[in-house]
Amino acid sequence: MKLAELSDFVLKSALKLGAKDVSAISTRSEHSMVRIANSSVSVVKRMLNIGLVVYLTRDRKRIVGSTSNPTPNAVRKFVSDLFKACGTLPSSRQYAPLPRGPFNYRSPSQYDSRITEHGEKLVDFAKEAVDASLKEGATRVAGALNAHDEQFFISTSGGARGSDHRTRILLNVRAFADSDASGQGLSCASRLDDFDPKEAGVTAGMLAKDAANPGVCEEGRYDLIMNSTVTGSTMNNVGSFASAFIVDAGLSFLANKLGSKVAAEILTLSDVTSSEDSIEGRVFDDEGVATGDKEIIGRGTLVGYLHNSTTAKIFKTKSTGNAGFIEPTPWNLIVEQGEYTLDEMVKEVKRGIYVTNNWYTRFQNYREGEYSTVPRDAAFIIENGEIKRPIAGIRISDTLPRLLLNIHAIGKERSWVKWWDEVATPTLCPALLIKDVPISRAAGVG
Amino acid sequence: MDEDLARFAVQYGRNLGVQYCEARFHRTKEIACILKNGLVEPAVIDDAVGLGVRVLHQGALAFSSTNVLGKANIREAVSEAVKRARAARSLLRKKIRFSKEPAARRKWSAPEKRRIENVGVEKLLAELREIDHVAVKSGGGVKIPNRFHVLSASLEEKVYVNSEGTNLHSRVPRIQYYTYLTAVHGGQTAQRFFIKGETGGWEAYARMKLEEIIKHETKILRLLLTKAVKPPTGKIDVILAPEVSGIAAHESVGHPTEADRIIGREAAQAGESYLKPENVGMKIGSDQAYLSDDPTLPNSFGFYLFDDEGVAARKRALIQAGYIKELLHNRSTAYDFGLRSNASSRAVRFDREPIVRMGNTFVEPGDHTLDELLDDVEQGIYMKSFMEWNIDDKRLNQRYTGFEAYLIEKGELKGLVKGPVLEITTPGLWGSVDARGKEMGFFAGTCGKGEPMQGCPVWMGGPDVRLRKVTIGVRQ
Numbered sequence: 001m002k003l004a005e006l007s008d009f010v011l012k013s014a015l016k017l018g019a020k021d022v023s024a025i026s027t028r029s030e031h032s033m034v035r036i037a038n039s040s041v042s043v044v045k046r047m048l049n050i051g052l053v054v055y056l057t058r059d060r061k062r063i064v065g066s067t068s069n070p071t072p073n074a075v076r077k078f079v080s081d082l083f084k085a086c087g088t089l090p091s092s093r094q095y096a097p098l099p100r101g102p103f104n105y106r107s108p109s110q111y112d113s114r115i116t117e118h119g120e121k122l123v124d125f126a127k128e129a130v131d132a133s134l135k136e137g138a139t140r141v142a143g144a145l146n147a148h149d150e151q152f153f154i155s156t157s158g159g160a161r162g163s164d165h166r167t168r169i170l171l172n173v174r175a176f177a178d179s180d181a182s183g184q185g186l187s188c189a190s191r192l193d194d195f196d197p198k199e200a201g202v203t204a205g206m207l208a209k210d211a212a213n214p215g216v217c218e219e220g221r222y223d224l225i226m227n228s229t230v231t232g233s234t235m236n237n238v239g240s241f242a243s244a245f246i247v248d249a250g251l252s253f254l255a256n257k258l259g260s261k262v263a264a265e266i267l268t269l270s271d272v273t274s275s276e277d278s279i280e281g282r283v284f285d286d287e288g289v290a291t292g293d294k295e296i297i298g299r300g301t302l303v304g305y306l307h308n309s310t311t312a313k314i315f316k317t318k319s320t321g322n323a324g325f326i327e328p329t330p331w332n333l334i335v336e337q338g339e340y341t342l343d344e345m346v347k348e349v350k351r352g353i354y355v356t357n358n359w360y361t362r363f364q365n366y367r368e369g370e371y372s373t374v375p376r377d378a379a380f381i382i383e384n385g386e387i388k389r390p391i392a393g394i395r396i397s398d399t400l401p402r403l404l405l406n407i408h409a410i411g412k413e414r415s416w417v418k419w420w421d422e423v424a425t426p427t428l429c430p431a432l433l434i435k436d437v438p439i440s441r442a443a444g445v446g
Numbered sequence: 447m448d449e450d451l452a453r454f455a456v457q458y459g460r461n462l463g464v465q466y467c468e469a470r471f472h473r474t475k476e477i478a479c480i481l482k483n484g485l486v487e488p489a490v491i492d493d494a495v496g497l498g499v500r501v502l503h504q505g506a507l508a509f510s511s512t513n514v515l516g517k518a519n520i521r522e523a524v525s526e527a528v529k530r531a532r533a534a535r536s537l538l539r540k541k542i543r544f545s546k547e548p549a550a551r552r553k554w555s556a557p558e559k560r561r562i563e564n565v566g567v568e569k570l571l572a573e574l575r576e577i578d579h580v581a582v583k584s585g586g587g588v589k590i591p592n593r594f595h596v597l598s599a600s601l602e603e604k605v606y607v608n609s610e611g612t613n614l615h616s617r618v619p620r621i622q623y624y625t626y627l628t629a630v631h632g633g634q635t636a637q638r639f640f641i642k643g644e645t646g647g648w649e650a651y652a653r654m655k656l657e658e659i660i661k662h663e664t665k666i667l668r669l670l671l672t673k674a675v676k677p678p679t680g681k682i683d684v685i686l687a688p689e690v691s692g693i694a695a696h697e698s699v700g701h702p703t704e705a706d707r708i709i710g711r712e713a714a715q716a717g718e719s720y721l722k723p724e725n726v727g728m729k730i731g732s733d734q735a736y737l738s739d740d741p742t743l744p745n746s747f748g749f750y751l752f753d754d755e756g757v758a759a760r761k762r763a764l765i766q767a768g769y770i771k772e773l774l775h776n777r778s779t780a781y782d783f784g785l786r787s788n789a790s791s792r793a794v795r796f797d798r799e800p801i802v803r804m805g806n807t808f809v810e811p812g813d814h815t816l817d818e819l820l821d822d823v824e825q826g827i828y829m830k831s832f833m834e835w836n837i838d839d840k841r842l843n844q845r846y847t848g849f850e851a852y853l854i855e856k857g858e859l860k861g862l863v864k865g866p867v868l869e870i871t872t873p874g875l876w877g878s879v880d881a882r883g884k885e886m887g888f889f890a891g892t893c894g895k896g897e898p899m900q901g902c903p904v905w906m907g908g909p910d911v912r913l914r915k916v917t918i919g920v921r922q
Contacts, residue, residue: 142713250592
């Protein structure tokens, strides 16, 4: 069956069984990957999946199912089993009917057929990145190049019926130099014309070389410049905390802050799908609502949460087109650009640190935003307006509310960031200068 | 599960002239219920089934998967793998080879008394309601307004066939629970997250004793908001209870002994290791540091008897008397080290390649009671559980922030302290161990690694472990 037939078939079958609300999303995804280690291909991959996700309700009871077996008989049984299982659940006080149309969807604009056609040629892109890193002085290079082609078709009992088709190509290059110093470079695009493996390789190689022989950094408070990658990680967390589901679960420091100042006035963070160069430009959400652009934080003030129809009911508002059947999520985050070049930011700093990547962000208390995260790859001490020397072994240990309020400057250059699991939501990011950030280190590091 | 399709894939790969071919018919079915603040969220049923194929061709490794299971699609999946392996040659500086392993033919399963297929969403939800009721009741004068519980039952079935004659069928049922609890009192909040998981049928649920645990955790939340005091800081003795010794074992010994990290295969994702290939035999801890990984532990969340390269599982001694003894290998890293695989290769779904993973990683038991460990501690911290933790990507610089932690004074446990931070290097941690308790505890986790990400079920554990004179800070 074609995707449209599959979604329509599920909708018809579930309604015939007696379901009240149905949303059926069928997908076809082709994912190609080249992984690099020690400047050599460690594995090549190609994953082809046809999938089906179904949300249905009966008597205010709700269930979500997914299956990877798309044959007609299997789908018929899957829907029937889902309907039966739904009947065994209690009614939900939070039940909200699926939104009803008519829905008008924009045409998918983040699609480039050349990305999939490049399947076997992806190795050439990877080679370009590796060679660029080595030329900059790296001694070995690792990385991953991912090419995705995803098609969706939705049919809902609310009258939604539409398709989406998008591509993306993502490259993460990690170059190593002497003393295992490392640097990362990224290139993330939905169209091949915006993809630049060589630049990602050059960035990684240069950072690795500059980071060689890192020194010790004492614990204390420093002004911190985050490059776009670290900004991406930070804003991914903020975007997740803006999900009304997370707020309702007590797992967000943004709870009870609507209309309040939650960040420095210079920060505006939005969820955007319409931008042609965005990486996850969804056309409709899982409930069939057309996605749109919206501010989460506007000039430092929390403007709104991200909603599906259920959280919208709880918070007495409207869906923002960010459903998840269970949990609303951001699609693409965009941080509004500022006025500073990186050099101008560095000049603002008397005693600070410049970090170019981070990982392993964990929270002691999500409600208060108490967290720490570990910088990785190149990091540098800044003294009296100049980047002085590489350092290693530090940890950012702060609270997100304090960090957002202490943003002092925002960069004017931005780049798309999405890599591995650390920055899962594509984010268009500038560098940030944040005042007075607590930095800790393990006893004995250095 | 269709063994014929797996055999067909392997035969087709051989016909295309590959050195090696394996096919894994892999099904993961999970049902889950969610209760948020006492209210029912949609139940979830996820059923993923498909075929994952790996080929070694002219020194290049390729993985391909499909869930469209006709012979034409399988031929296409295998052909794609071979084509891409050929294309990889332009950037293949080092050929990949596998260690020689004996062919195995077995059907194996995790012990199961009450079939997991008979567990429905209504059963899961009924248990969650009981748990939530206990959480609400146990708060005392402190409110627990936010309670997020998830309970799931899953079944993983595989048929594995390779071109060397291995043929394995497996069945692993699992039960998993996790929760986030938020307590509020006097304008302050405290939070607890924990996860429990075992392999087994529905009988595993009773073994987890969740109501007792919830009662205890809500009591601790209350005490943290009403009684806890600032911890002492500076160089003091610390006793890590099993939850904390287990996470430390997993993060700073299990991960860095994964041989694929050591040779740089995960460098751009989960990172590398403080160990180099030549470091086997190096001293990293005290004479009291003994750590192992054992996938064959009965009921364990990381249980398996054969890995996803068809190699029989066994216990691995990672550190003995402070010395690095053994690394975790798959067939590729074993070849590089001139060894046999020790069965550390796992894939979590049909569309994921098998990579080096831990099973169940733990500190070995010693011979002390808790009283004996406390006995000559003048001033210290007993860290029973943690919330925030992280570690750098070489696994050298780690941090554990206590959730339930007690002051120790003159050999006696005193009241709760709030937010003690152990931020320490790996040699610093394992080098300061001077004694281990005799009682073991294990905790479930979903370990993240690989690209695409693979969340892999594991246990982490150990006994109470005493560290002498380590630096304790406090969360600001």
